[in-house]
Amino acid sequence: MNETRLRVLEALADGPVSGPTLADSHDISRNAVWKHVEALREAGFGVESETEGYSLTTVPESGALALSFGLDAPFEVAHHETLDSTNRRARELAEAGASDVVVVADRQTGGRGRLDREWESPPGGVYLSLVCRPDLPLADAPLYTLAAAVATTQAAREAGVDAHIKWPNDVVVPRGMTASRTESDDVVVPRDGPDYDKLAGILTEMRGEADRVGWVVVGIGVNADAGSDDLPAGATSLRVETGERVDRRVFTQRLLESFDGLRGDPDAILDAWREHALTLGQRVRVETPGGEVVGEARDVERPGTLVVRTADGDVRVTAGDCEHLRPVE
Structure with a gap:
């Protein structure tokens, strides 16, 4: 990041x-x-020359400088137009000692999700990976997934x-809870099918040192x-919804x-997760390494454990694939 150019941009x-x-x-010639002005223009910034001097008119949607400009969080931005995986690059930076870096790509060619599943990266998405070094015990590392x-x-x-x-790491839009707009006016149109569409996914990776992260x-x-047209089945986007x-x-x-405010x-983190949770209050089926757990999702406990009330009592699930069956009456 060219710090002088960022200061010129702010001016x-x-x-x-x-x-x-x-x-x-700025103590420059x-x-x-x-x-600097020409470089900003080449990067997509609108800079007009007037009698009184230069002024900023537009800011591009992507680029390290654009994302850093006005960002109220202490992250260094590493931007790529195309990258196989932001997580892969972020792991490299983490192993090299980096901290508080966000790797951003306009397009991913080899993104992966949980359980090494392929993550589709349609045009117009936001794909990023944060490199952090929290002062946390290993057991609390899942809190960063909840915070994300x-x-x-x-x-x-x-x-x-x-x-x-949706527990543990999906951001979804419940079907039937948002307005589907007609051409003539804003009318809520009931939607059929599953109870949600997927908006975002999160994948957290870590390395421990002794008993700390x-x-x-x-x-x-x-x-x-x-x-x-660019989304896979069962997915939605901010643009589609609004x-x-x-x-x-x-x-x-x-x-x-x-x-940054939550971490x-x-x-x-836990209180906000509960406030925004779709899973709590649902009857769920969770596929875990130890078998299937079916019951009512009652709570999430530190550091991200799902509490499921089954016919045999409460079961605490730390990892698994969660399927919503129906809301509990």
Whole structure:
């Protein structure tokens, strides 16, 4: 990241500002100011030259500088137009000692989900992986998955989508709970089929050191500005739900800021997860390594354990595939 260019960009946002003023305030030459302005234009920023000086008119949706500009969270942005997997690259950075880095790709060619399943990466998505070094015992590492789910849900809700969390790591939109708009007016049209469509998925990987977390990589894939024709069956996007184009830069920044606010407060993570959960109160079937668990999802406990009330009493599930059967009457 070119820190001087970012400072010039911030000055242009408060413009118009003259070239000489930029040169004096940033201790650079006027020729360097011109080079920074031209580089910003080449990166997709709208910079107008007026009598009073330069001013910023538009900001692109992607790019390291665009995502860093106005971001209120301490993450260094590593942006790629195309990458096989943001998690793979984030693991490399983590092993090299990086911290508080977010790897972002406009397109993934080899994304993976839980249980090494293929993760489809349609155009217009948000694909990122966070490299963190939390001061946590190993047992608490799953809290970062919960925090990512909450942050994604909150950013989606800010974008106008009634997102919820399906245990353990899916962000979904319940069917029948959002408006399906007709051409003439806004009318709620009941939707048939499963009780939710998938909006985002999360994959967390980690390495431990003794009894503490060494590093955590939190991968998040969101169907943001994807059209219905680009989505797999059972999936939805912010654009499909709202009927409007989505500014991926704004969405990504809100997600990162929300995650940053949550990661230092485990109790807040759990409370927010419960508030946004779709799974709680549902009758569920969970496929676990030890067999099938069927009952009512009652609660989630630290660090992400699902409490299921079965005919034989409460069962605590730490990992598994959860299927919603029906809401408990």
